[in-house]
Amino acid sequence: MTSGAEALARLVVDVPDYPEPGVVFKDVTPLLADPAGLRAVVAALADAGRRDGEVVVDAVVGMEARGFLFGTPVALELGVGFVPVRKAGKLPRETHSRSYALEYGEATLQIHRDALAPGARVLLVDDVLATGGTVEATRELVTACGAEAVGVAVLMELSFLHGRARLGDLPLTALLTL
Ligand SMILES: O=P(O)(O)OC[C@H]1O[C@H](OP(=O)(O)OP(=O)(O)O)[C@H](O)[C@@H]1O
Numbered sequence: 077m078t079s080g081a082e083a084l085a086r087l088v089v090d091v092p093d094y095p096e097p098g099v100v101f102k103d104v105t106p107l108l109a110d111p112a113g114l115r116a117v118v119a120a121l122a123d124a125g126r127r128d129g130e131v132v133v134d135a136v137v138g139m140e141a142r143g144f145l146f147g148t149p150v151a152l153e154l155g156v157g158f159v160p161v162r163k164a165g166k167l168p169r170e171t172h173s174r175s176y177a178l179e180y181g182e183a184t185l186q187i188h189r190d191a192l193a194p195g196a197r198v199l200l201v202d203d204v205l206a207t208g209g210t211v212e213a214t215r216e217l218v219t220a221c222g223a224e225a226v227g228v229a230v231l232m233e234l235s236f237l238h239g240r241a242r243l244g245d246l247p248l249t250a251l252l253t254l
């Protein structure tokens with residue numbers, strides 16, 4: 077059987093100097109194309125939304141774009157809904173916004189103001205934790221909705237970028253730490 081860590085080691089490709097010199101980009105498209113590998117990492121990420129076998133989150137939030145690809149199947153696996161956090165200008169109704177910096181640039185993220193029920197317990201899902209700017213901004217957006225981020229689950233943590241330090245008390249599940 078394929079484990080999540082084995083799938084990541086085999087199916088994530090390092091691309092040096094993309095999208096700019098000095099960055100080693102983690103390309104997850106071969107993982108997405110491999111049904112057994114994809115199933116293994118989705119199952120492992122979903123475990124972050126359970127305690128003692130019980131689902132303890134009310135929603136999964138995924139960040140554009142790769143957080144959508146992993147967050148949606150994780151939500152299905154947990155039996156909860158999926159809420160997208162999008163780059164600025166993509167959501168059609170009233171939003172909350174947060175700007176942030178990441179390993180190779182800056183961006184603004186948005187969430188629909190009514191996307192989460194007040195008090196909802198939310199699992200954040202993404203592919204990579206790098207500087208932590210994306211997760212920090214997303215957590216603030218969840219809080220602005222009156223909900224609470226109770227955990228973050230990622231495929232890979234790039235520990236040399238110290239994203240964990242920006243998470244405060246938010247529990248992190250990383251299937252692979254590099
Ligand atoms: O921890 P950070 O430094 O914030 O970096 C991590 C984020 O960077 C990547 O997304 P990107 O913004 O490149 O968007 P994409 O998924 O649309 O390519 C990645 O998918 C994470 O969301």
Ligand SMILES: Nc1ncnc2[nH]cnc12
Pocket residue numbers: 099100101102103178179180204206207
């Ligand atoms: N090195 C990297 N590879 C893929 N996604 C990223 N997001 C931020 N840094 C990244």
